[in-house]
Amino acid sequence: MSQGQTGARLLVETLVANGVDRAFCVPGESYLAVLDAMVDAPGIDLVICRQEGGAAIMADADGKMTGKPGICFVTRGPGATNASAGVHIAFQDSTPMILFIGQVARHQVEREAFQEIDYRRMFGEMAKWVAQIEDPARVPEYVSHAFHTAMSGRPGPVVLALPEDMLTEEVMEQVAIPGPAHVVQAHPGPDAMADLRAMMETAERPLMILGGGSWTEQASQDIRAFAEANNLPTSVSFRRQDLLPNDHPLYAGDVGIGINPKLAERVRTSDLILAVGPRLGEMTTGGYDLFDIPVPK
Known part of the structure; x- marks a missing residue:
């Protein structure tokens, strides 16, 4: 106080x-x-x-x-x-x-x-x-x-x-100083994770795109382990090139300005895109033309 x-x-x-x-x-x-x-x-x-x-x-x-x-x-x-x-x-x-x-x-x-x-x-x-x-x-x-x-x-x-x-x-009156802010993050439920596992098991050309903010070192290690466990090609969104070592065998490149044409083709032909954190804005989607997914899951 x-x-x-x-x-x-x-x-x-x-x-x-x-x-x-x-x-x-x-x-x-x-x-x-x-x-x-x-x-x-x-x-x-x-x-x-x-x-x-x-x-x-x-x-x-x-x-x-x-x-x-x-x-x-x-x-x-x-x-x-x-x-x-x-x-x-x-x-x-x-x-x-x-x-x-x-x-x-x-x-x-x-x-x-x-x-x-x-x-x-x-x-x-x-x-x-x-x-x-x-x-x-x-x-x-x-x-x-x-x-x-x-x-x-x-x-x-x-x-x-x-x-x-x-x-x-x-x-002049007493004023309470609140303690530090604690943020509760939402997580996918068991049913959603089961659905994801089922989609990954049937996908022939899956691709994961990492992005967004608030990544901790532990979160980066966990997503890397997830990619390795599932042999999942992984790219990163605009300004997020540091989320996966660029020399990692599963690193597919960055989905942003001047995207590698081969990566762009891989995005277009993927039958499952796992977007973990990215906003999928103009830069990441090539002016909103890179993706053609009418019913995203």
Whole structure:
């Protein structure tokens, strides 16, 4: 429980409670209170970047490598617009990420204050959730929900706007700091796995395509063992070339830009495609023309 804390200090405490040990930022005056609070959190390595686009892309990379939300702080206006590239990448790559944006003071909102933007409208189509925290007492609630949202289901970016006066306002009542977010992942049931086994036993030209985010080292080892146990040719989707060693005997190549014509033909003639994680978007499907599967299972 915290009492007599500012919104900024509650934010940093909640980051620590969620195991954050690294964050990326370009310092800006609209969230100086957070930078001050970071001084009391030596366990967070704050990486200072030269440009917000780079900071956001670094956070995206951190989320890809750790499976936990990459954390990024930027200032309002041009800081946020620069960071939008990293948010869009995280959305399309299904990377958990949280972008914190300094915002104008609450009494200045919707007055076209200097560098004011409505981030709920700006990021609405490139983030899983966008919100603006108006009450400092609710900072732990918002940040905890951001972690859950970024990692649940299909992972992706979350954007939280932080009015500068909210960050400096003190909360006199006791505020509980939630524990770390725990995400429950859905798994195929026994019947679905039995159906898969039956399809694999009858398939003559099966092919597995790996993709998506949040792969752990153990998951990569398990899927490799599955491919080997079933002698299953395995390819990877766009930007996922690291999911299987490229010199592995079962590695069939990457289904993406400039696909090998022989692999494209193998995809088209396969009688069973086992898609494990990929979004099957434009890049992986060659402009949505590579696959002709009217009733996918």
